[in-house]
Amino acid sequence: MIGWEDVFKVLSAMAPLYFALVLGYGSVKWWKIFSTEQCDAINKLVCYFTLPLFTFEFTSHIDPFHLNFPFIAADAISKLVIVLVLAFWAKCSSKGSYCWSITSFSLSTLTNALVIGVPLAKVMYGQMAVDLVVQGSVIQAIIWLTMLLFVLELRRTGLNLVASRESSSSDDDGHGKATQMVGEGGKDVEGGAMEVEERRSNSHKPSFKLLMKKVWLKLVANPNSYACIIGLAWAFVAKRWHIEMPDIMEGSILIMSKAGIGTAMFNMGIFMALQEKLIACGATLTIIGMVLKFIAGPAAMAIGSIAMGLHGDVLRVAIIQAAVPQSITSFIYAKEYGLHPEVFSTAVIFGAIISLPILVAYYAALEFIVH
Template sequence: MIGWEDVYKVVVATVPLYVALMLGYGSVRWWKIFTPEQCGAINSLVCFFTLPLFTFEFTAHVDPFEWNYLFIGADVISKVIIVVVLALWAKCSSKGSYCWSITSFSLSTLTNSLVVGVPLMKAMYGQMGVDLVVQSSVVQAIIWLTILLFVLEFRRTGLDISSNTSDVTEPGKDLEGNNMDLASSSSPSYWSLMKAVSVKLGMNPNSYAVFIGIAWAFIANRWHLQMPSIMEGSILIMSKAGTGTAMFSMGIFMALQEKVVACGTSLTVFGMVLRFIAGPAAMAIGCIAVGLHGDVLRVAIIQAALPQSITSFIFAKEYGLHAEVLSTAVIFGMMVSLPVLIAYYAVLEFIN
């Protein structure tokens, strides 16, 4: 049974995140150190440097030959269920939209596995729980964050092309006053859009850092290789700052808003429901589908209820899509996650 000492370990792991958050908030709101333009540059630093190196560093040190692939299969099934539901909602409901489907996917599936999940799972289920939550974190980085990055880039590239096209074709003449064929400059073709997205993703280290990391993990564990210390040190010097700078950037974002809860009460509740109810429910279905039972089943459901991924906020901020909703989900998710996760732990003890 989880005790006060175990709770303290989780608190010790999360409090430093709020220290970084408050430093970021104070640097803008109280001390006026950074301008809004500089705040955007800080988020880009996190998005394109510290987070990719952080992702590479933890991915490169896993052992993929020891993974529980039934557990991973349950995770994949749960995410596919959510994707299908959101796709149907966007297509069939008058309130559905592509943009909100992206944000809802982040809220219901992407978790903070390493910072909160590792100490909590160690307290609840020992090393087995830690191994499984690390596996889920790596799979999240390989598959789901990559897909999220793709759809965000696809959306932004489409908007950029459409905006540029509108600028050229309005009011139907080019800058020299020549008439243009409006039919030839309507919305961009699918393949031209895919080409533009591929080029941009090729320049984004988040899109390939995790694949380089997992490739090294396979090679290193297959032939028992060690990463050269000079390379390890070069990666660690930036990757260790990944989580801290991400929280600092979130604090900056909060300081630039009129309210701390920028998205309002209803969206905050919506985000909490997706995070702590929809995600675990979908995972329970995935576990039943692959036949998980015992402690592996319990770990799978509890790790699906971990607080919101910090990376999801960084991506939302960089790509300009509901960053206020994701920042609120991260902040309040961490605050309420501990009692919620302990409640899940107590209830699941009655399940064989």
């Protein structure tokens, strides 16, 4: 059973996150150091430099020849279950939405496993659990975060093309405003304006070929698209032929990658300071986000784990790691692409605060249920 010393270890791992968060919040709210434009520039620094180098660094150190494929397959099945449910909801419900399907998928499946999941797994189940969580994080970076990046870029590029065509065919101020709302940088808008734009876009829909060409060019220019793939490729080479990365190269990567999580949390603090309310998305969306994170995600993982025949501690780790708080990367992407960043910031911050008692409750319950 987890003791107070183990709880302290987990809290010690989480505390630095909130130190960076408070510094970011204070730099704007109290000390007025950064302007709005400078805050956008900080988000781009995190999105295009520190985050991809952090992703490359942790991916390049795994052992790809000793992966737990049933565990990885269970994780994939759980995410496909969520995708199918959201696709059904988007198509069959009057409240269904492509944008909210993307957000709901991220909330229920993408976890902050490296920062919170690893120390928690170590105190609960030891090194075996740590290895599984790291493997899950690498697969999340390679497959699921890359897919998230693709659908976000597809959405923004499509809306920009539609807005561009509308503005060129009409002299309306409303169309000009639409162009501004979906412009480069992905500013967040209120009142579901993005949803309105998507429903108005049918008559101005760009060709699939043009759309995919533009999306491809955007993704090629985005280091997040291939940082984890290059890292995994290096891991294969390094483990197969026992090659070590040259010191000059490793040092160059580490000097930026070590700032990845810190600058991401600092950036989130800045975002919070720019909002009118501390819980920017409101109580209702906060509750929905917590339900998706701590109930829907683990439930889907339980389905995937049972389907793959996982048992014992591996099954327990699979379910608990699915309940780990929200991925910080998902907030960075949401802010960059203007898709519900207020929901993700609340999910990361509030989720991390309430996660420890929830995860301990899962741990205790699984000790009795899983054999």
